[in-house]
Amino acid sequence: xxxxxxxxxxxxxxxxxxxxxxxxxxxxxxxxxxxxxxxxxxxxxxxxxxxxxxxxxxxxxxxxxxxxxxxxxxxxxxxxxxxxxxxxxxxxxxxxxxxxxxxxxxxxxxxxxxxxxxxxxxxxxxxxxxxxxxxxxxxxxxxxxxxxxxxxxxxxxxxxxxxxxxxxxxxxxxxxxxxxxxxxxxxxxxxxxxxxxxxxxxxxxxxxxxxxxxxxxxxxxxxxxxxxxxxxxxxxxxxxxxxxxxxxxxxxxxxxxxxxxxxxxxxxxxxxxxxxxxxxxxxxxxxxxxxxxxxxxxxxxxxxxxxxxx
Amino acid sequence: xxxxxxxxxxxxxxxxxxxxxxxxxxxxxxxxxxxxxxxxxxxxxxxxxxxxxxxxxxxxxxxxxxxxxxxxxxxxxxxxxxxxxxxxxxxxxxxxxxxxxxxxxxxxxxxxxxxxxxxxxxxxxxxxxxxxxxxxxxxxxxxxxxxxxxxxxxxxxxxxxxxxxxxxxxxxxxxxxxxxxxxxxxxxxxxxxxxxxxxxxxxxxxxxxxxxxxxxxxxxxxxxxxxxxxxxxxxxxxxxxxxxxxxxxxxxxxxxxxxxxxxxxxxxxxxxxxxxxxxxxxxxxxxxxxxxxxxxxxxxxxxxxxxxxxxxxxxxxxxxxxxxxxxxxxxxxxxxxxxxxxxxxxxxxxxxxxxxxxxxxxxxxxxxxxxxxxxxxxxxxxxxxxxxxxxxxxxxxxxxxxxxxxxxxxxxxxxxxxxxxxxx
Numbered sequence: 001x002x003x004x005x006x007x008x009x010x011x012x013x014x015x016x017x018x019x020x021x022x023x024x025x026x027x028x029x030x031x032x033x034x035x036x037x038x039x040x041x042x043x044x045x046x047x048x049x050x051x052x053x054x055x056x057x058x059x060x061x062x063x064x065x066x067x068x069x070x071x072x073x074x075x076x077x078x079x080x081x082x083x084x085x086x087x088x089x090x091x092x093x094x095x096x097x098x099x100x101x102x103x104x105x106x107x108x109x110x111x112x113x114x115x116x117x118x119x120x121x122x123x124x125x126x127x128x129x130x131x132x133x134x135x136x137x138x139x140x141x142x143x144x145x146x147x148x149x150x151x152x153x154x155x156x157x158x159x160x161x162x163x164x165x166x167x168x169x170x171x172x173x174x175x176x177x178x179x180x181x182x183x184x185x186x187x188x189x190x191x192x193x194x195x196x197x198x199x200x201x202x203x204x205x206x207x208x209x210x211x212x213x214x215x216x217x218x219x220x221x222x223x224x225x226x227x228x229x230x231x232x233x234x235x236x237x238x239x240x241x242x243x244x245x246x247x248x249x250x251x252x253x254x255x256x257x258x259x260x261x262x263x264x265x266x267x268x269x270x271x272x273x274x275x276x277x278x279x280x281x282x283x284x285x286x287x288x289x290x291x292x293x294x295x296x297x298x299x300x301x302x303x304x305x306x307x308x309x310x
Numbered sequence: 311x312x313x314x315x316x317x318x319x320x321x322x323x324x325x326x327x328x329x330x331x332x333x334x335x336x337x338x339x340x341x342x343x344x345x346x347x348x349x350x351x352x353x354x355x356x357x358x359x360x361x362x363x364x365x366x367x368x369x370x371x372x373x374x375x376x377x378x379x380x381x382x383x384x385x386x387x388x389x390x391x392x393x394x395x396x397x398x399x400x401x402x403x404x405x406x407x408x409x410x411x412x413x414x415x416x417x418x419x420x421x422x423x424x425x426x427x428x429x430x431x432x433x434x435x436x437x438x439x440x441x442x443x444x445x446x447x448x449x450x451x452x453x454x455x456x457x458x459x460x461x462x463x464x465x466x467x468x469x470x471x472x473x474x475x476x477x478x479x480x481x482x483x484x485x486x487x488x489x490x491x492x493x494x495x496x497x498x499x500x501x502x503x504x505x506x507x508x509x510x511x512x513x514x515x516x517x518x519x520x521x522x523x524x525x526x527x528x529x530x531x532x533x534x535x536x537x538x539x540x541x542x543x544x545x546x547x548x549x550x551x552x553x554x555x556x557x558x559x560x561x562x563x564x565x566x567x568x569x570x571x572x573x574x575x576x577x578x579x580x581x582x583x584x585x586x587x588x589x590x591x592x593x594x595x596x597x598x599x600x601x602x603x604x605x606x607x608x609x610x611x612x613x614x615x616x617x618x619x620x621x622x623x624x625x626x627x628x629x630x631x632x633x634x635x636x637x638x639x640x641x642x643x644x645x646x647x648x649x650x651x652x653x654x655x656x657x658x659x660x661x662x663x664x665x666x667x668x669x670x671x672x673x674x675x676x677x678x679x680x681x682x683x684x685x686x687x688x689x690x691x692x693x694x695x696x697x698x699x700x701x702x703x704x705x706x707x708x709x710x711x712x713x714x715x716x717x718x719x720x721x722x723x724x725x726x727x728x729x730x731x732x733x734x
C-alpha cells in the first residue's frame with residue numbers, strides 16, 4: 001500500500017496542480033444537474049416544510065402565525081397519530097420479514113428447471129403489476145365480513161364462518177399485512193432469481209461432490225451469495241412499507257377505529273383533506289427523520305450481515 | 311436613417327395593435343360596447359364553477375339571455391377536493407374569481423379569512439329558507455346563496471317491511487327496533503350501514519335533538535356552554551341499541567357503500583341509511599325492487615328527522631371591485647328566480663328550495679321533500695363552527711370502536727371533546 005502511494009504522488013505532481021484542479025472541476029460539473037435537482041426538489045421543499053411546521057398555515061393566509069413547536073407537541077399527544085405510527089412500523093417490519101422469508105425459497109424454486117417455469121414466474125410476478133389501490137379494492141370485496149363476502153361464501157361451503165376479516169381490529173391489521181405480502185412476494189422473488197442466476201454452478205457441483213445436502217448448499221452457498229440482493233430487497237421493502245398509503249386506504253380506510261391507520265394517511269388527511277398544513281408539515285418532518293434513521297440503521301445492519309456471511 | 315428604415319414596420323405594428331384592440335374583449339372586469347352601436351355597458355365577472363360544464367352551460371345561457379349587461383367568464387373545477395384546492399390556491403395567489411363556491415369544506419377558512427362578502431339583507435337572500443342562510447353564515451352575517459338542499463334518511467324495502475306487517479316506517483325508535491327484531495326472525499338483515507364516515511341514521515338522530523334545542527345544540531358546545539359528552543351521549547346510547555339489541559351486526563365497520571348498496575339491491579337487507587344519490591344505482595341494479603325513503607324514527611322526546619345539508623352556495627369575493635360585486639349580485643338574484651330553479655332542478659337533479667317552483671324528484675324521494683323545503687335537515691359538519699374535518703374523522707373512527715364494543719357511547723362523545731380541545 002505504501003509503495004503504491006509513493007508511485008502515485010510523483011505522477012500527480014508531474015501533471016501539475018492546475019490541470020488536476022481543472023479535471024476535478026470538470027468532473028464535478030457533471031454533478032451539477034443532480035445537485036441542483038436535489039436542492040430544488042428535496043432540500044428547499046424540506047426546509048419549507050420545516051418552516052411551515054412551525055406555523056399555523058392553513059393554505060389561505062400567506063402570513064401565518066408562528067406557533068413554535070406546538071404542532072409537534074400536538075402530534076406526539078395525538079392517539080390516532082401514535083396508532084398510525086405503530087401500525088406503519090408493524091406493516092413495514094411485518095411485510096419485510098415475511099416477504100423476505102417467502103421470496104427467497106420461492107426464487108430458489110423458480111430458478112430450477114421445470115415445465116411451465118416462465119408461466120409460474122409470470123403468475124407470481126403478476127400481483128406487482130396493478131396498483132396497490134386497485135388490489136385493495138378487489139381484496140375488500142373478497143374479505144367482506146358479511147356472509148355474502150367472497151371468502152366467507154367459500155368458508156360457508158365448508159361449514160365455517162363468517163369470519164369478520166375487516167371488521168375486527170386485529171384481523172384487519174393481519175389482512176392488510178397479508179395482502180401487502182401477497183402483492184410484493186413475487187416481485188422480490190424475481191429480484192432474488194436474478195441474483196441466483198449470477199451464482200456459478202460450479203460452487204454447487206463442488207458442494208455436491210463434497211457430499212453437502214440441499215439444505216447445506218442453501219445455507220452455505222445460496223444465502224451468503226444472496227446477501228447483496230437481501231440488502232436491496234429489504235431496503236426497498238422497509239422504505240416502501242414506511243410510506244404505505246394506498247393499500248390500507250382502499251382496503252380498510254384506516255379502520256376499524258384507527259387500527260390500520262398509517263402515517264402517510266395522516267399526512268394526506270391533515271394536509272390535503274383538512275388544510276392543516278402546519279401540522280401536516282410537522283408530521284412530514286418527523287416522518288422524514290424517522291425514515292432516514294430507520295434506513296441508515298437498516299443499511300448498517302445489513303452491511304454487518306453482508307460482511308459476516310460474505 | 312434608422313427611423314426611416316423602421317417606419318414601415320412601426321406603422322404595420324401600430325395598425326395591427328389598433329385592429330386587435332378593436333376586436334378584443336374589454337379588460338377583465340372592465341366595460342365594453344355592445345355590437346350594433348348601442349352604448350349599453352357590459353360588466354364581466356369571473357366565476358369558478360363547482361357544477362360541471364354540461365349542467366352549468368344551460369344556466370349560463372339562460373342568464374346571458376336575461377341579463378346581457380353581465381358577462382360571465384367561467385372556469386370549471388370539479389367538486390369537492392379539487393375545487394377546494396383550486397380555490398384555495400387562487401385566493402392565496404391573489405387571483406380569486408369574483409364569484410365562487412362556499413360550502414361545508416371551506417366555509418370556516420373563507421369566513422375567518424374574510425374573503426367573502428356579507429350578503430345579509432340582500433333581497434335575493436330572503437327567498438331561501440332560514441336554514442340555508444344560517445348554515446353559510448356566522449354571527450348574523452350571511453356569506454353564501456344556497457338555492458337547494460339534499461336530505462338523507464332510511465331507505466327501506468317496502469316488500470320486506472310489509473312481510474312483517476309494516477306499511478310504513480315506524481315513527482318512534484322503540485317501534486323501529488321492535489320491527490327490526492321481527493325482520494331478523496324472518497332471516498333477513500334488518501339494518502346495515504357502511505363502516506366509514508358518519509351515517510345518515512345517527513346524523514338524523516342528532517338532528518332531532520338539535521331541533522329540540524332550537525338548533526343551538528352545537529352552537530352551545532362550540533361556545534363552551536356545553537360539551538359533546540352532555541349533548542351527544544344520550545343520542546349515541548339510543549343509536550347503540552342497534553348493536554346491543556342485535557339489529558345491526560358489528561361487522562358493518564368493514565363494509566363500504568358499494569357493498570351496502572349491493573346487499574340492499576339484492577333484497578338481503580331491509581333498511582339502509584342513504585341519500586338521493588343512491589336511488590339511481592339501486593333502481594338500475596334491481597328495477598323490480600320496491601323501495602322508498604323515510605325519516606329516521608325518533609328517540610323519546612324528539613320528532614322523526616332527516617340528515618341533510620344545503621347545497622354549495624355562491625359567494626362573492628370581498629376583494630372584487632364594486633362594479634363586479636354589483637354584477638355578481640345580479641347573477642345571484644337571477645339564481646333565485648323560478649326560471650333558474652327549474653333549470654337547476656332539471657340539469658342537476660338538486661331539490662331547489664326557492665319559492666314559485668316545485669322541484670321534480672324521483673317518487674322514492676318524495677317523503678323527504680317537505681323536510682328539505684322546511685330546512686329541517688342536519689349535518690354535523692355543517693353545524694360545527696370549526697375543526698369540522700378533524701372532528702368528523704375522529705367521530706367516524708370512535709364510532710367504529712363503539713360498534714365493535716371497545717368503548718361506550720359516552721367515551722365516543724368524550725373523545726370528541728378531547729379532540730375539539732386539542733384542535734383549538
